[in-house]
Amino acid sequence: MHAKVDLGVGNLLEVARESALSEKAASLLKEELEKERKAAEARESAWLEKVASVRKGKADRSELRALAAKKLAEGAPVTRAEAAAFLGVSMKKLQRMQAAGKLRRCPGLDGVVRYAARDILRLASAMGKEA
Numbered sequence: 701m702h703a704k705v706d707l708g709v710g711n712l713l714e715v716a717r718e719s720a721l722s723e724k725a726a727s728l729l730k731e732e733l734e735k736e737r738k739a740a741e742a743r744e745s746a747w748l749e750k751v752a753s754v755r756k757g758k759a760d761r762s763e764l765r766a767l768a769a770k771k772l773a774e775g776a777p778v779t780r781a782e783a784a785a786f787l788g789v790s791m792k793k794l795q796r797m798q799a800a801g802k803l804r805r806c807p808g809l810d811g812v813v814r815y816a817a818r819d820i821l822r823l824a825s826a827m828g829k830e831a
Contacts, residue, residue, distance in 0.1 A: 764786075802823065803820075
């Protein structure tokens with residue numbers, strides 16, 4: 701059961717003013733959220749373009765290193781090419797390190813080669829590389 705509230709004319713004007721301010725604040729908030737959404741979409745689009753260029757083999761070593769650094773900062777696994785670029789070694793050297801037991805592939809990915817972020821960061825630290 702709802703209680704009936706008697707609002708006088710003065711109270712109605714006050715509620716109307718507050719309501720108008722709330723609508724204005726909501727409008728401003730909506731505009732800010734829309735700007736942030738567009739900015740996030742632009743960042744994601746740029747990220748996806750960079751990933752696509754890496755996958756197509758069009759990325760140079762510095763782009764691979766930057767991509768690997770971003771992934772490693774997030775704790776995400778990296779590809780063999782990204783790990784090699786980040787560590788400043790060849791992919792063959794990375795394979796030899798794996799064969800020697802200094803590095804392990806992420807399990808359960810079948811033929812896809814990924815290395816855990818913690819392993820690459822550990823190697824980078826041991827090699828004196830900056831993350």
